[in-house]
Amino acid sequence: MKFSSEFADELDELxxxxxxxxxxxxxxxxxxxLESLLERAALAxxxxxxxxxxxxxxxxxxxxxxxxxxxxxxxxxxxxxYHGDDAHHYAQLKLAGLREAPVHLAVFCDEATRxxxxxxxxxxxxxxxxxxxxxxxxxxxxxxxxxxGMGWVSILEPDIVTATLEVPTDWRLIAYLCIGYPTxxxxxxxxxxxxxxxxxxxxxxxx
Amino acid sequence: MKFSSEFADELDELxxxxxxxxxxxxxxxxxxxLESLLERAALAxxxxxxxxxxxxxxxxxxxxxxxxxxxxxxxxxxxxxYHGDDAHHYAQLKLAGLREAPVHLAVFCDEATRxxxxxxxxxxxxxxxxxxxxxxxxxxxxxxxxxxGMGWVSILEPDIVTATLEVPTDWRLIAYLCIGYPTxxxxxxxxxxxxxxxxxxxxxxxx
Numbered sequence: 001m002k003f004s005s006e007f008a009d010e011l012d013e014l015x016x017x018x019x020x021x022x023x024x025x026x027x028x029x030x031x032x033x034l035e036s037l038l039e040r041a042a043l044a045x046x047x048x049x050x051x052x053x054x055x056x057x058x059x060x061x062x063x064x065x066x067x068x069x070x071x072x073x074x075x076x077x078x079x080x081x082y083h084g085d086d087a088h089h090y091a092q093l094k095l096a097g098l099r100e101a102p103v104h105l106a107v108f109c110d111e112a113t114r115x116x117x118x119x120x121x122x123x124x125x126x127x128x129x130x131x132x133x134x135x136x137x138x139x140x141x142x143x144x145x146x147x148x149g150m151g152w153v154s155i156l157e158p159d160i161v162t163a164t165l166e167v168p169t170d171w172r173l174i175a176y177l178c179i180g181y182p183t184x185x186x187x188x189x190x191x192x193x194x195x196x197x198x199x200x201x202x203x204x205x206x207x
Numbered sequence: 208m209k210f211s212s213e214f215a216d217e218l219d220e221l222x223x224x225x226x227x228x229x230x231x232x233x234x235x236x237x238x239x240x241l242e243s244l245l246e247r248a249a250l251a252x253x254x255x256x257x258x259x260x261x262x263x264x265x266x267x268x269x270x271x272x273x274x275x276x277x278x279x280x281x282x283x284x285x286x287x288x289y290h291g292d293d294a295h296h297y298a299q300l301k302l303a304g305l306r307e308a309p310v311h312l313a314v315f316c317d318e319a320t321r322x323x324x325x326x327x328x329x330x331x332x333x334x335x336x337x338x339x340x341x342x343x344x345x346x347x348x349x350x351x352x353x354x355x356g357m358g359w360v361s362i363l364e365p366d367i368v369t370a371t372l373e374v375p376t377d378w379r380l381i382a383y384l385c386i387g388y389p390t391x392x393x394x395x396x397x398x399x400x401x402x403x404x405x406x407x408x409x410x411x412x413x414x
Contacts, residue, residue, distance in 0.1 A: 001224045001392055007217050008352040010210065014218070015250040015345060017208045038413050042406070043222040045347070047361055049398040051406070055413040074330050086324060095327070116404050117293060120302070123281050124361040129333070130340045130381070137341050138222060140252070141348075145215040154254055154331040174337070185208055191256040197323050199249070199258070206245050206262040 014145055016187045021149030024100040024180040029148065034103055034179070040142045046131035048119030052111075053135035053174075056165050058104035066164040067156065067176065068098050074155045089196060096153045101178035106161065107136050112170035132174040139177070149182035221352055223394045228356030231307040231387040236355065241310055241386070247349045253338035255326030259318075260342035260381075263372050265311035273371040274363065274383065275305050281362045296403060303360045308385035313368065314343050319377035339381040346384070356389035 038055050046052060058064055075095065082090045098104070109132040121127045140150045158173040191197050245262050253259060265271055282302065289297045305311070316339040328334045347357045365380040398404050 001220065001394065002354065003217065003221060003352045007214070007221075008349070010214050011218070011221070011349065011352050012247060012250075013208065014210060014214075015247060015349075018250070018252070020252060035409075035413070039409055040219060040222060042409065042412060043219075043225070045225070045227060045344070045359065047359075049396050049404040051412070053412060057414070078326070078329050081325075081329065090326070093326075115407060116398070118288075119285070119297070119300075119398070119403070120361045122285050122288065122362070123364055126336070127361045130337070133337045133340045134344050137252070137344050142215070142218065142222075145210045145218050147209065152252065152254075154327045154334045155329070157330055173331075187208065189256050191323070191326070196326070197256040200322060202242075202246055202249060205249060205258070205260060206242070207264070 014141060017185060018140060018144050019186055019189055021151045021182045022094045022097040022190065023183040024097045024102070024149065024178060025183055026100055026102060027181055028102045029180065033146070034105070037139050037142050041135040041138045044131065044135035044138045046116070047121050047127035048116030050113055050116030050128060050131060052109045052113045052115070052128045053132040054108040054110050054167070054171055056106040056108065056167060058106055058165065063164050064098070064104055067104065067161055070157045070160045071096055071098055071153060071155055074157055078155060093194060093196065095155055097151050097178045098153060101151070101180040103179035105177040105179055106165055106173065107132055107175040107177065108167055108171035109174050110170060111172050129172065129174060136175045136177065143179060147181065148179060151178040153178060221348060224392060225347060225351050226393055226396055228358045228389045229301045229304040229397065230390040231304045231309070231356065231385060232390055233307055233309060234388055235309045236387065240353070244346050244349050248342040248345045251338065251342040251345045253323070254328050254334035255323030257320055257323030257335060257338060259316045259320045259322070259335050260339040261315040261317050261374070261378055263313040263315065263374060265313055265372065270371050271305070271311055274311065274368055277364045277367045278303055278305055278360060278362055281364055285362060300401060300403065302362055304358050304385045305360060308358070308387040310386035312384040312386055313372055313380065314339055314382040314384065315374055315378035316381050317377060318379050336379065336381060343382045343384065350386060354388065355386060358385040360385060
């Protein structure tokens with residue numbers, strides 16, 4: 001299987017325009033689209049072919065409200081940890097699109113899975129979580145290629161989100177995702193556009 | 208920025224043919240290619256734009272030998288943990304291409320980075336590691352789009368690999384990667400082809 005240089009260039013564009021989205025239109029996704037994204041997620045790499053990713057769609061308004069309340073508590077605590085200009089700046093950041101996004105998707109890792117019979121994770125057990133992280137990234141890229149945006153919300157209390165969703169006790173929360181059509185698209189991270197942080201030079205990243 | 212449905216379909220093909228590679232040709236990569244892959248990795252998502260990924264190319268033969276010795280110890284210990292048919296089967300698996308791959312690349316997460324000022328990781332500090340994981344996945348996809356294979360080796364003693372590479376003490380080993388031209392390409396995981404594990408039905412992965 002060979003890929004053309006045009007495809008490789010377009011993949012670069014996809015990576016550049018992948019960005020975390022916090023501004024969503026409320027319009028729902030077409031029927032079946034989320035399901036097709038999750039089937040693609042199952043093509044992610046996983047340690048020992050363990051496939052430990054578990055996806056939970058959060059549709060019930062009570063559950064969504066509990067997650068939003070958790071975000072608001074965690075975000076208020078985070079704000080309180082900053083001082084001066086940083087606190088002023090943090091208060092103006094929009095860090096999640098939980099209220100607007102039509103789809104809330106929680107991603108867990110089944111820490112007790114026997115699939116793959118433990119290959120590759122005796123000395124690095126965190127590989128199981130990393131496998132679920134890569135499944136999240138597949139959803140992100142496959143969504144963006146179809147004009148759909150995703151935002152990863154980590155300003156949450158994982159214990160509360162996990163309890164709210166009533167998943168098996170061996171499941172660990174990896175990601176809470178907002179998915180929907182973005183109000184605008186951008187190739188620059190929102191935290192760079194707002195001046196919170198800038199891109200690091202490659203020299204400090206590689207040796 | 209809009210992507211065509213042809214591109215989205217070809218992205219699906221890329222995901223299907225991305226697979227972990229353990230059989231490499233010894234031929235080196237063209238000059239500058241690895242560097243261009245690492246620049247793309249910097250387009251990965253990172254919590255609070257923290258960009259915590261740190262790449263270390265391992266070229267010195269003494270260091271490579273130390274990593275290979277670590278793999279062999281960890282692999283022997285893993286083999287000893289299986290019994291009966293599983294032990295017989297495990298002994299036949301080829302789980303790394305460390306001897307043949309022209310490029311060894313270690314990926315670390317700088318746990319002490321101040322970039323991003325801590326946004327998004329107060330309640331889920333593991334987000335920093337997850338950011339480095341996504342950078343690994345970008346390298347994987349960008350490499351495969353150019354006909355280059357990658358294998359992620361996690362059957363290693365992370366403390367020994369980290370000490371061998373003499374990186375700052377705050378850097379945590381996320382991944383040890385073999386990169387090079389594959390001897391063959393495949394759209395099915397090697398662990399599925401050898402019968403070690405099979406693909407899980409989507410029903411158990413989503414709810």
